[in-house]
Amino acid sequence: MTLFDGITERRVQTPRLTVGLLEREGDDPTTPPEQTVVLIHGNGSSSLFWQELMQDLPTDLRVIAIDLRGYGASEHAPIDATRGVRDFSDDVRATLEVLGVPTAHFVGWSMGAGVIMQYALDHPVLSLTLESPVSPYGFGGTRRDGSRLTDDDAGVGGGAGNAEFAARMEANDMSDEAPVSPRNVFRAHYVAEGYATDHEDVWVQSINSTSTAEGNYPGDSVPSDNWPGFAAGTIGVLNTLAPKYFDVSGIVGLADKPPILWVHGLKDVIVSDSSFYDLNNLGAMGVVPGWPGDEVAAVQPMVTQTRDVLDAYEAAGGQSRELALEDTGHTPHLERPIEFRRALLEVIGYVGQPASPAPPTEQIVLRSSD
Template sequence: MTLFDGITARLVETPRLTVNILERVGDDPATPAERTVVLIHGNVSSSLFWQEIMQDLPGDLRVVAIDLRGFGGTESAPVDATRGVRDFSDDVHATLEALGLAAVHLVGWSMGAGVVMQYALDHPALSLTLQSPVSPYGFGGTRRDGSRVTDDDAGCGGGAANADFVQRVAAGDTGDEAPTSPRNVFRSGYVNADYDSDSEDVWVESMLSTSTRPGNYPGDGVPSPHWPGIAAGTTGVLNTLAPRYFDVSGIVDLETKPPILWIHGTADAIVSDTSFYDLNYLGQLGIVPGWPGADAAPAQEMVSQTRDVLEAYQAAGGEVTEVELEGVGHTPHLERPGRFRKALLETIGYIGRAADPALPTEAIIISSYD
């Protein structure tokens, strides 16, 4: 595990499983909850992805990054997808209890944002930062209003994964010869084309820490009578986001609503109204043959669904700030770290929200519902 300066790793024993966390040297375990930030990574990644932002956050905060089960240094316990992402969110809760932490500021990236939304449905949280979040209705197989397209979630889940990519993750492929290598998937899917970093090997290392054991990534699939012929199974990572198992739109009805920061990029290839990881959209483009049309297999309007739910959250009394970054991909905290840092610190109340004329155009908050 490649650790940056000032970052340490340790294992935390919980009643559920053994969890790996990253911390900063010198952070005070007695730091109050209102200055404690917990970071949850996304799919095919780990806590290693958070190291730069951990280094950059103020020293009087306590910052903890958690590896989800089957990622990084955490135990590769199987995932029961019929619980949605609750195996993950329950693991996070058990870890925080073991650390003596109650309600904290939660930051979730992609699938990790789904985990923190589920966490907020089950436990108190001081704030939620949702970076490039999965739609509140899951990944694939839903219409704009969240209704499911088929009764078996055709085109979703573990069976929809790219088999060659999965094999390359399992084999520890660090090269860039194949378009399905983890390195090239990072370059084409995780970040925009203008991103460059001396730490790319670490990001690939993080991706390769993903467990491909049965019950982990990607999960099982089952035959479907609906196009494209496969549907979500019951175990493994990708099936946790199938719409029959995952729906966190209930955050709208929370009695106590933590403030929410939604930060995302306009060039995100993964979470988008035109996602290149949505089989229905690929069918619409003719990349996956036999597409039966928009009535039978509509592309999922992921960003629009998130905006609908967060506008409803605001209308019900919640506070939501949207930061949309022009030309940024799936990973704002790597691509625009300064803007991510400022928005996060505003959300947790560490700094005020006065406009900063020095910020570049793409870093301006375009929507504030508070």
């Protein structure tokens, strides 16, 4: 069973496309926005990944987990990457309008964090929780200040996708026979060593729900005169985060600044200052041959970029808190559910939170503007 106790799935017809979402049995659709939480997943996943958190959140909240286009139960419509992640964020807006939700507290994981930052640039939000967020300057191809390394974003986008991984998702591979099987990618890259769960089959099924149709994952690429010989195309998931299309650092200039919670694992190998998914880092490591050096193909300091932007957000009058978790990978809401839940309830200002055992203090690094 892919749906946990108390979780229901339905499809919503919007003017843009049909959207799948998860809700909780008994949640009141008239719940005010101040008690509504919207969950947005990342790449290579779906709303199924949120179910444990949905079960754990207080019952007087309304919780909605939305499948982005090309994932889970949502329509596999093509993605115009030249709009950055706006196809995704506009889909979320259209869904919430059908549901009668004018605003809410938003939680975004990985690419989903980029989606909710874009959403906040276009629409009012009550708070943002950024879990293992993509850098505000996109994925790959930028210096610390967000400036682009090349005019065509060489080494970024659809060409960086792993063809065998995509083929195994398309075949609904549930095995652990190959290093790039979805199950082994989950074990090696989504979570840190030592994570154990009875729900791994559900997480792998969620990964496999990723559409590999044209215009979805991974996206196209174009030839480049710059190393490693390709650059970002114009359609598909990975191209949405190319820096020429994606830059949400403008949240610093929001007139109304929602409180921001940033949660990330210190053993995250996907979003990192030395990401295993950054072609420039793989080149520097000798995994991809011919790396031209740091001056031409610098490794993207993804975490540092997020910290810099949130520092600027605070300097401009906003509030942010960083929760950095040791021995934790790319999925803190799965790996450290108590800490994640507590921090989320704090940032949304939930009153009446039940007490839970305090985690070991040495496991957490806190940073707050408060």
